[in-house]
Amino acid sequence: MSTAPDEGADADEVRLDYLDFQRSFVLLSDFRSGSHMLKLSLGRLARMVTPAEPFNHRIALGDGYTLGTFLCQGGKMPEVMTEGHDAVQRFLSNFYRYMPPQRSIIIDVKYSQAYAFGVNAEMVHPMPVPVVLEECVKLKMPVVHLTRRDLVAQAISLMVAEDSGEYLVKTGDSSDGGADVLRLPAGEVLRRTQQMRNARENAKAVLEALGANVHHVVYEDLIAEDWRSSYRDVLRFLGQYADIPGGFSSPTKRQNSLSRVSNLAEIRAYVGSRDPSLNG
Numbered sequence: 001m002s003t004a005p006d007e008g009a010d011a012d013e014v015r016l017d018y019l020d021f022q023r024s025f026v027l028l029s030d031f032r033s034g035s036h037m038l039k040l041s042l043g044r045l046a047r048m049v050t051p052a053e054p055f056n057h058r059i060a061l062g063d064g065y066t067l068g069t070f071l072c073q074g075g076k077m078p079e080v081m082t083e084g085h086d087a088v089q090r091f092l093s094n095f096y097r098y099m100p101p102q103r104s105i106i107i108d109v110k111y112s113q114a115y116a117f118g119v120n121a122e123m124v125h126p127m128p129v130p131v132v133l134e135e136c137v138k139l140k141m142p143v144v145h146l147t148r149r150d151l152v153a154q155a156i157s158l159m160v161a162e163d164s165g166e167y168l169v170k171t172g173d174s175s176d177g178g179a180d181v182l183r184l185p186a187g188e189v190l191r192r193t194q195q196m197r198n199a200r201e202n203a204k205a206v207l208e209a210l211g212a213n214v215h216h217v218v219y220e221d222l223i224a225e226d227w228r229s230s231y232r233d234v235l236r237f238l239g240q241y242a243d244i245p246g247g248f249s250s251p252t253k254r255q256n257s258l259s260r261v262s263n264l265a266e267i268r269a270y271v272g273s274r275d276p277s278l279n280g
Contacts, residue, residue: 016089020096021139024105025238028133028207029146030199031110032157034219038146038234039106040251046235046242049105054095055113055132065098067091067116084118084131091117092135104240107141109133111199114206125209137210144234145207147200148219150280152271153258155192159184160257181262186270193271193278220280223254 029035043050052059057067070091078086099105114130121128136143148154163182207214215237221230228244235242258264271278 016093017096018139020092020099020105021141023103024107024139024141026133026136026141026143027106027108027146028114028143028203029108029110030148030154030196030203032154032161033146033148034222035108035110035146037219037250037252037254038144038217038222039108041231041248042106042234042238042240044251045231045244045248046238046240047103048240049099049103051099051105051108053108053110053113054091055109055116057116065095067113070094082118084120085135088117088131088135104238107136111203114203127205127209129206129210133206133212134210137212140213142213142215142238143207144237145203145214145216146219147216148280150220151193151196151200151278152189152268153280154196155189156184156261156264156267157257158192159189160260180260182260183262184267186263186267189267190271190274190278194275197278 027035027039039050042048051064052066054065055067057071059066059068061068061072073094078090109132114132117131119128120131120134125134133143160182215234217230217234221227224230231244261267268279
């Protein structure tokens with residue numbers, strides 16, 4: 001999918017091509033929000049490039065150009081936290097060297113990863129904002145903001161994935177057929193759910209403060225009976241016009257972590273007694 005940069009490329013030179021920005025958009029979301037499903041589906045439908053999360057420092061070196069690659073790179077480099085804007089521009093300059101030409105690019109950013117290059121707290125905007133998103137908005141990249149209504153299900157999905165170590169299941173993979181059933185502490189689910197709500201609302205406020213060009217989409221709409229209309233809305237927002245075949249299915253399986261939890265009714269009741277809106 002991605003290619004290595006030219007051997008003769010100067011790692012210290014920052015080259016920004018605005019045609020690259022015009023073919024890029026940000027997919028902003030929290031973990032376990034269905035971002036892989038949406039990203040890989042758009043890649044298959046509209047032949048968009050779907051690199052690994054570029055600002056994820058946990059991704060192994062060699063899997064495209066990521067934050068880990070950037071931090072290991074030699075030469076004169078701006079300080080990530082004190083020269084964040086320059087660092088983001090240098091990062092993007094190198095990132096695009098790995099991308100194939102012409103095709104549109106999905107830049108997958110999780111909420112926490114948006115803060116990888118620090119915060120602009122000079123109050124140029126109504127609130128402090130993460131430098132990564134600030135630079136992307138400056139470069140006129142549209143933002144698709146993906147969320148989930150059912151935050152309890154999202155929190156459970158994350159906790160189950162952490163327990164199993166399995167974060168992505170491809171369509172046709174039946175590896176979860178004999179998975180163990182878990183009993184999760186209701187108090188911890190509530191804490192995770194509240195944390196996810198805080199992150200979602202903060203992201204909305206940041207995008208509004210930046211004046212970003214945003215399309216909001218909800219995971220539950222992407223798996224609803226009328227899911228095609230939600231995908232068409234996203235494609236239209238991005239200026240991509242692709243046919244959705246009648247037999248099309250997502251490259252990843254729908255998240256079904258709730259069936260792995262033995263005390264789901266107890267968790268729903270516990271969360272509902274404290275904040276019913278979190279149950280979606």
